Amino acid sequence: MEVQAFVTDDETWVPAVAFTDREDSLLAGSVSFPLPSFLTAAEALGLVESSDRLIAWATAMKLRALARVEDAIGEESPRRQENQPVRFGGEEAHALAVSEVSTASALSEGTAARWLNDAADLAASHWEVLEAVQDGEISEAHARIILDQARSIPAEQAEKFSRVALRRTRTRLGRLRTPAELRTCLRRLRERLHPESLEARKEAAQRERGVWFSAEPDGMCTLTARLTAEIGLAIFNGLDHDARQAGARAAEPGDVPAAGTAPDHHTLSELRADAFTYRFLGASDEPESGAFRAEVVVTIPVGQVLGDGVDWSEALSSELETAELQAGSLGTAELELAELQGYGPIDAATARRLAVLAPTWQRLFTDCTTGQALGVGRAAYRPPQALRRYLNCRDGTCRFPGCTRRATTCEPDHTIEWQDGGTTDAGNLAMLCRRHHALKSIGAWTYTHSGAGNLSWHSPLGRAYVTEPAHFGMPGHPIEPPEPTLKPPDHATAPEPPPF
Helix, strand or coil: CEEEEEECCCCCEEEEEECCCCCCCCCCCEEECCCHHHCCHHHHHHHHHHHHHHHHHHHHHHHHHHHHHHHHHHHHCCCCCCCCCCCHHHCHHHHHHHHHHHHHHCCCHHHHHHHHHHHHHHHCCCHHHHHHHHCCCCCHHHHHHHHHHHCCCCHHHHHHHHHHHHHCCECCCCCECCHHHHHHHHHHHHHHHCCCCHHHHHHHHHHHCEEEEEEECCCEEEEEEECCHHHHHHHHHHHHHHHHHHHHHHHCCCCCCCCCCCCCCCCHHHHHHHHHHHHHHCCCCCCCCCCCCCCCCEECEHHHHHCCCCCHHHHHHCCCCHHHCCHHHHCCCCCCCCEECCCEECCHHHHHHHHHHCCCCCCCCECCCCCCECCCCCECCCCCHHHHHHHHHHHCECCCCCCCCEHHHCEEEECCCHHHCCCECHHHEEEECHHHHHHHHCCCCEEEECCCCCEEEECCCCCEEEECCCCCCCCCCCCCCCCCCCCCCCCCCCCCCCCC
C-alpha cells in the first residue's frame, strides 16, 4: 500500500492510497480522502462514516474470499499420500483451509476456523446479510450477531430468521441499532420464531447450570454462575440495591478523611462485589446481611391477565384495585409475551409462578395492542413511585440514541426544565443515565417529545436521531419478511463497485 500526496483545486492536501503494495496483489486502484487535520468536526464525522462503509465493503470481500478458499481447495484436490487413511473426520479441505488462512494472515488456527465458518455460512444460507455488509448498510459486528442468533435455532428456521433479523437492524423509524441493541432485539425475535417452546428449552438448559471458580492474577479470582434468569436477576438486583444503599451512606456527611489522604470513592461495581461478600460471608458492621428479598418485575399484557372475554380497556378506565386481579386468573392465559425486566421474554410457567409468589401486584399494565405502557398519572417535581414505574416500563433503557443502560438505573429528566415551567408528567419526562443526563443538562444534546413516546434528539453537530419507547411483547416489524430472491446473485462475473 503506497500513500501519495497531491493538492486538489481548492489547495487542500489529500492523501491518495494506491493499492500496489505487492506484485502479486489482486487489489487495484486508489482511494483518496481529505486530510483529517484540515476538516471541521462535522466533516471529520462524515469521514468516519465513509471509512466505516469502506471497511464494511472490504470485510465483505474478505468473507467472500475466505468462503472461496475452502471451496477451491476442495475442488482442486491438493496432493496427499494415497496410502494414508482419511483424516479430520473427512473434513480435510476445511483443515487445509484453516492451516493456509492461519499462516497467511498470522492468526491462530482457532480464529482462522471461526472466520472460515462464518464466511461459509454468510456466503451460503445468509447471503442477504453479507450483501448488507458489502453495501455498507450494516457492520461486521451486526452480521456476527445475526449469525450467532441464527445458529441457535434449527436450520430450517435459520434462513427465515436472518431475513427478518436483517430488517430489525433498524428501528421502526430507520435508526441503525447498535450491536448491543440488536442483540437484545434479536433475542426476543428468536423466542418468537423458535419452533420449540421456551418452557421446554429452559428445562433442558437448566441441566447446564453451575458455578465455576477461575484464578486470576494479583490475588483475584472470577466466580461465574449459570442460573435461571429470574433467580440470577433477583440476586443481581439485590446486590445492586445494597451497593446503591452503601454508596448513598458513603456520600452522607460524616467522617472527614485525614489530611493528605484522598476520600475513598468506590465504583458501583466495587460496591456490588462488597455486597456479594457481605451477603454470603456476613459483616458485623453492615446493617443488612443474610438472604435479601430482591425485586424482579414481570411485564404481562393486560389482555392476557384479564382473559379474552374481558373488556380490558373498560376495566382500566374503572377504579379497579390491584388486589382484585388474582394471580389465579393467569392459569388459563397464554402468557407468550411476558417479559422479565432487565432480561427479556420468559416462559408462561415462570411468569405464572412469579405472579403467584408476588406479595402484591403494582397497578401498571401494558396495552396488548400497542405494547406500550399505560399511564399512571402526574405529580410535583419528583416523580412519585407510580410514575417512576411507568417511565421505567415505557422507556426500558436510557433514551439516548444507542444507550442500553436499564431504565431502573437511570434518572428521570425533565425535557423542559422544572425552573423553566416544565411539568412532572410522562409527556415531559424521559429516563436518562447519568452520563447522558449531563450531556443534556449542559445543553450540548437536546430532545423533544414527538408523539407516540418517541424522542427527537439533536446533536451539537446538527445531526438528528429518533429513539422509540420500549415495546414489550410486540415485534419490531411484522414477522413475515418480503418474498426473498430465489437465489443469491452471482458475484463471480460482475462484482458491484464499493459503496463509497
